[in-house]
Amino acid sequence: MLERTIIQSRGCKNVTLPNGKPGFQFQIRNPNYRGVQASLVDGIDIKLDGLSYEFDSALWTLQGETYRLEQLRQSVDVRWQLDELATITLPVEQPIQCGVHDLFVCVFIRRPYIPAQFSRSPFKTSKKVVVVDKDDSASNIKLGVSTYSYSGDINTLMTLEDVMADMADIGASGLEMLSEGDIPGYPNISSTWLDNWFRLLDQYTLQPTNLGTWVDTNMWLDRDLTVAEGVAQIQKDLQIASQLGFSSIRPKFGVTSLDLLPHPIWREAVERSLELANKLNIVICPEIHSPTPIKHIVTQGYIDFIEETKTDHFKLIVDTGIFQTAPCDDGHEGIELKPGQKRPPFLEPLKVPMADLAEILPHVHFIQSKFFEVDDQLNDLHVPWSDIVQTLEANNWSGWLSSEYEGRRESYRGRDQIRRQHALLRSLLNQNNH
Amino acid sequence: MLERTIIQSRGCKNVTLPNGKPGFQFQIRNPNYRGVQASLVDGIDIKLDGLSYEFDSALWTLQGETYRLEQLRQSVDVRWQLDELATITLPVEQPIQCGVHDLFVCVFIRRPYIPAQFSRSPFKTSKKVVVVDKDDSASNIKLGVSTYSYSGDINTLMTLEDVMADMADIGASGLEMLSEGDIPGYPNISSTWLDNWFRLLDQYTLQPTNLGTWVDTNMWLDRDLTVAEGVAQIQKDLQIASQLGFSSIRPKFGVTSLDLLPHPIWREAVERSLELANKLNIVICPEIHSPTPIKHIVTQGYIDFIEETKTDHFKLIVDTGIFQTAPCDDGHEGIELKPGQKRPPFLEPLKVPMADLAEILPHVHFIQSKFFEVDDQLNDLHVPWSDIVQTLEANNWSGWLSSEYEGRRESYRGRDQIRRQHALLRSLLNQNNH
Numbered sequence: 062m063l064e065r066t067i068i069q070s071r072g073c074k075n076v077t078l079p080n081g082k083p084g085f086q087f088q089i090r091n092p093n094y095r096g097v098q099a100s101l102v103d104g105i106d107i108k109l110d111g112l113s114y115e116f117d118s119a120l121w122t123l124q125g126e127t128y129r130l131e132q133l134r135q136s137v138d139v140r141w142q143l144d145e146l147a148t149i150t151l152p153v154e155q156p157i158q159c160g161v162h163d164l165f166v167c168v169f170i171r172r173p174y175i176p177a178q179f180s181r182s183p184f185k186t187s188k189k190v191v192v193v194d195k196d197d198s199a200s201n202i203k204l205g206v207s208t209y210s211y212s213g214d215i216n217t218l219m220t221l222e223d224v225m226a227d228m229a230d231i232g233a234s235g236l237e238m239l240s241e242g243d244i245p246g247y248p249n250i251s252s253t254w255l256d257n258w259f260r261l262l263d264q265y266t267l268q269p270t271n272l273g274t275w276v277d278t279n280m281w282l283d284r285d286l287t288v289a290e291g292v293a294q295i296q297k298d299l300q301i302a303s304q305l306g307f308s309s310i311r312p313k314f315g316v317t318s319l320d321l322l323p324h325p326i327w328r329e330a331v332e333r334s335l336e337l338a339n340k341l342n343i344v345i346c347p348e349i350h351s352p353t354p355i356k357h358i359v360t361q362g363y364i365d366f367i368e369e370t371k372t373d374h375f376k377l378i379v380d381t382g383i384f385q386t387a388p389c390d391d392g393h394e395g396i397e398l399k400p401g402q403k404r405p406p407f408l409e410p411l412k413v414p415m416a417d418l419a420e421i422l423p424h425v426h427f428i429q430s431k432f433f434e435v436d437d438q439l440n441d442l443h444v445p446w447s448d449i450v451q452t453l454e455a456n457n458w459s460g461w462l463s464s465e466y467e468g469r470r471e472s473y474r475g476r477d478q479i480r481r482q483h484a485l486l487r488s489l490l491n492q493n494n495h
Numbered sequence: 496m497l498e499r500t501i502i503q504s505r506g507c508k509n510v511t512l513p514n515g516k517p518g519f520q521f522q523i524r525n526p527n528y529r530g531v532q533a534s535l536v537d538g539i540d541i542k543l544d545g546l547s548y549e550f551d552s553a554l555w556t557l558q559g560e561t562y563r564l565e566q567l568r569q570s571v572d573v574r575w576q577l578d579e580l581a582t583i584t585l586p587v588e589q590p591i592q593c594g595v596h597d598l599f600v601c602v603f604i605r606r607p608y609i610p611a612q613f614s615r616s617p618f619k620t621s622k623k624v625v626v627v628d629k630d631d632s633a634s635n636i637k638l639g640v641s642t643y644s645y646s647g648d649i650n651t652l653m654t655l656e657d658v659m660a661d662m663a664d665i666g667a668s669g670l671e672m673l674s675e676g677d678i679p680g681y682p683n684i685s686s687t688w689l690d691n692w693f694r695l696l697d698q699y700t701l702q703p704t705n706l707g708t709w710v711d712t713n714m715w716l717d718r719d720l721t722v723a724e725g726v727a728q729i730q731k732d733l734q735i736a737s738q739l740g741f742s743s744i745r746p747k748f749g750v751t752s753l754d755l756l757p758h759p760i761w762r763e764a765v766e767r768s769l770e771l772a773n774k775l776n777i778v779i780c781p782e783i784h785s786p787t788p789i790k791h792i793v794t795q796g797y798i799d800f801i802e803e804t805k806t807d808h809f810k811l812i813v814d815t816g817i818f819q820t821a822p823c824d825d826g827h828e829g830i831e832l833k834p835g836q837k838r839p840p841f842l843e844p845l846k847v848p849m850a851d852l853a854e855i856l857p858h859v860h861f862i863q864s865k866f867f868e869v870d871d872q873l874n875d876l877h878v879p880w881s882d883i884v885q886t887l888e889a890n891n892w893s894g895w896l897s898s899e900y901e902g903r904r905e906s907y908r909g910r911d912q913i914r915r916q917h918a919l920l921r922s923l924l925n926q927n928n929h
Contacts, residue, residue: 062496065651065906093829094646095676095707100714134716143676144650170829173713173749173758179839180713182829212528216578217499218652241530242577273529279607279614280534282568315607324607395527395604395616405613472499472906 062223063090068164068188069146070476071230075156075192083156084120085109088146092184093170099123099139103169103181104130107151110162114151116169122148159194159484161437163187189437191480193487195232200490201459202450204483205235205270207429208243210466210475215243218472222261227476229265231483236262237429237463238307239273240298248297250304258305270461271346271378271427272307274298278315278324285315291330295345299334302343309344309427311378319406321353328366331375338374344426346378352407354383355417364424376426379418380465385410387443389433391469410443415452422456433468435481439488450489462486496657497524502598502622503580504910505664509590509626517590518554519543522580526618527604533557533573537603537615538564541585544596548585550603556582593628593918595871597621623871625914627921629666634924635893636884638917639669639704641863642677644900644909649677652906656695661910663699665917670696671863671897672741673707674732682731684738692739704895705780705812705861706741708732712749712758719749725764729779733768736777743778743861745812753840755787762800765809772808778860780812786841788817789851798858810860813852814899819844821877823867825903844877849886856892867902869915873922884923896920 064070072088089105091097104116117130123141127150133139141147149166165187172182206228211219219227221243228236241247245254262269276294278286286294295312302310312331314323331345338345353359360377367375388410398404418425434442453462464482466475498504506522523539525531538550551564557575561584567573575581583600599621606616640662645653653661655677662670675681679688696703710728712720720728729746736744746765748757765779772779787793794811801809822844832838852859868876887896898916900909 063651065647090650094643095673095709096681097675098711098714100716101711140675140681142679142681144679171713172829173711174709174747174755175830176750176753176755176839176841178753179830179841183831184829185831209528213499216524217497239529241574242528245576245578247530247574247576275529275608277532277535277607279605280532282534313608316610319610319612321608321610395606395618396609396613397617397619405610407610407613 062219063144063146064473065218066188067092067168067184067186068166068190070190070473070480071227072146072148073190073192076150078150078152083153085151085153085157086148087164087190088148089166089168090146091141091143092168092186093172093182096140096142097170099128099133099136099141101171102133102141103171105149105169106167107149108165109151109157118151120150122150157192159192159488160439161481162190162192164190189477191477191484193231193480193484194491195487200454201457202453202490203235203461204233204486205237205461205463206233206479207237207273207463207465208239209237209273210464210479212475213470214473214475219476225261225265225267227479228267231480233483234266234268235270235461235463236267237271237273238269240301241275244301248301250301255304262306269305269307270463271309271311272298272302272305273313274310275313276315276327276330278326285324286326288326288329288333291326292333295330295334296337299337299341299343303341307343309346311346311348313348319352320357320359321350321407322359323347331366332370335370335372335374339372343374345375346426348378348380348429349383350380351382351385351411352409354411354413355421360421364421367424377421377424378427378429379425380429380431381444381449382431382467383411383413384418384445384449385443386412386445389443389468394470415448418449418452419456422453422458425458425460427460428462429465430462430482430486431465431467432478432482435478435485439481439485441482441485446485447489450486496653497578497580498907499652500622501526501602501618501620502600502624504624504907504914505661506580506582507624507626510584512584512586517587519585519587519591520582521598521624522582523600523602524580525575525577526602526620527606527616530574530576531604533562533567533570533575535605535607536567536575537605539583539603540601541583542599543585543591552585554584556584591626593626593922594873595915596624596626598624625911625918627665627914627918628925629921634888635891636887636924637669637895638667638920639671639895639897640667640913641671641707641897641899642673643671643707644898644913646909647904648907648909653910659695659699659701661913662701665914667917668700668702669704669895669897670701671705671707672703674735675709678735682735684735689738696740703739703741704897705743705745706732706736706739707747708744709747710749710761710764712760719758720760722760722763722767725760726767729764729768730771733771733775733777737775741777743780745780745782747782753786754791754793755784755841756793757781765800766804769804769806769808773806777808779809780860782812782814782863783817784814785816785819785845786843788845788847789855794855798855801858811855811858812861812863813859814863814865815878815883816865816901817845817847818879818883819877820846820879823877823902828904849882852883852886853890856887856890859892859894861894862896863899864896864916864920865899865901866912866916869912869919873915873919875916875919880919881923884920
């Protein structure tokens, strides 16, 4: 689906013009209610970070061909359809900096059926757009995105393909997904869906990373899941992950305490699934998630399990929410506090020290880059990315940082915030590797 | 696509329960970020127009089967997927009145991976929903909808199929469409699109009515279209209309004056297309649109043309904006007034008398039910529907009233307003025919 705003988030980037000079490129959808002959397009005023550009400054790409305004005006068989985007390329003095920018446009379309005085119709709109610098040099850290970031928007405003196109647009290469969520008909997978899945992975050059799965131990009110049922669930999800090309699953067990002690079946259910995990070469990963810190019986229990079983198919996923330095009180849908009621403990910032992270890094398979808000200056309000990236690089950790936006679920906010977080992470990764 | 709000506009209606008593039915999407086993669904609090219903009052339909809450809780293989709607059926004392209603719901989903105190998660949401009474008795007036009503939402929030499903949901049977707008690749039509088009028409029991087309006489800045080019455009659109099953086209010519005098090529371009229109049995309809009233040289020119050519394939479309009794100053995208500048004449309410409408009705093929806002009490703020419907029925006019929402283009507002207008029109039609 196209984005509802006229200026699209996807596609904002620096380009090099044929003459070797820099250009700023973005995409807009047709602001009118009908498609038009391109000869009726009459230019676009642009203001970028306060700097204005004349209506005829930009190049227009429509239906695969690029035109100056004068060429558009004289064009015969070119159209700007309602379901097609126009790519606007603006010559600029310097490449635009990685980060958030204020973009205003006024698109002019001539409408012959409106009296001449009003026929050249101005369509004005503005948007904060995010430019992501994709130039990552040789880091062992790869950037991915979880579909969780787009919760509420997938199936309503965005298709899975839109999510994948967004990822590709910012140079992310790893796709994390939710089993019971993103796979229509889960746990059954249609061959049509599967064919399309591989086609899309190929088209957007994406690699499936981690598949979020669940073991709903309290699925029923009158009894808990048995170990055998837990095993069946994990094994089912291992098979699905393997079929779809994922390299790990994260079975989220039901919990039995405020600090997230997993349901006691976890150990046996995992142990009995290790052989299959090994055979399919898929790593089973419990998630270290706030309010469970690293120095904690739960995390220690997982590490003990690794050491006792000597398996290399059970490792940790760290959710960066545990490094939060400030609380985030919005965006937790389904958690409701009465007026005056204290924030539940699992929403308190844990501020886990970097030394603790460094200590367990050999056991960490995957990192969910949980975050809530990156502001216009690329400051994360809650999570200390600079410290985290430094710790990972200092310890030569290699693996995925998979973005997990969990802030307010306003329409398209995930899409925008993911771009901001990647702009931030890229700047940190590039900084340390140049 | 599903609607972004949890409560969906489509699907709100009265039903009769198996026990013969009345029920109120609506659809919700899963408010959580993941799909769940239905046994984790734990009821829904409902408040309808101020009246509260207990969390276990409603029936749930998931994946085609209907359950009481107790059955859901014990269910094993039922799921509430993220991309599937739940249908909620609430037993009520009396059928809900046709019109706008306040609906609040709190959906409970148990989440085993959240500590027990917070595990039963409440997801609250509310919405004004619109019930449309489909019980139309034998009127000659049929209700349709124009895709124009969903401008800005099609391709972004809704697919063409969503629009068609919305129409079917309120019992509309006529589909008006825009040629250069709704047909991908216009003027070329792919066979895949065409196959899907007929499948959808069949699925939603819709009849194509009028195809909105254009003759952009000022397509180029340096010269106007020639008569031959006008003929080519009209004939192309006649062929497309015929191929898609439409019964009329509305070629919108460029204008040459503030009161919308059409470009002089209109007459010859139409005349030279009448033979093809006759052969394909498609009526060519100019649009009588504000600021052109009925007693006006433009309208008279069209009627003279009909009488002179004795054709029955050139008739009038009346846009009900000409009956506006109050101005509407918002929602005219692309028309911009400077501060203090007078509203342009074509936005002044014309208040065309009903007697004028009655006089030309024999020439009127189709009515575009233009409107801007129907309020919570089903009052249209600008257009006198009661007078219009009475005039049409008193004169025994038969044809389509095709809804054309032209108010503010906020997300989903067209969808909501179309339901309101149909609720209003149904009540007027039913009132006069019972």
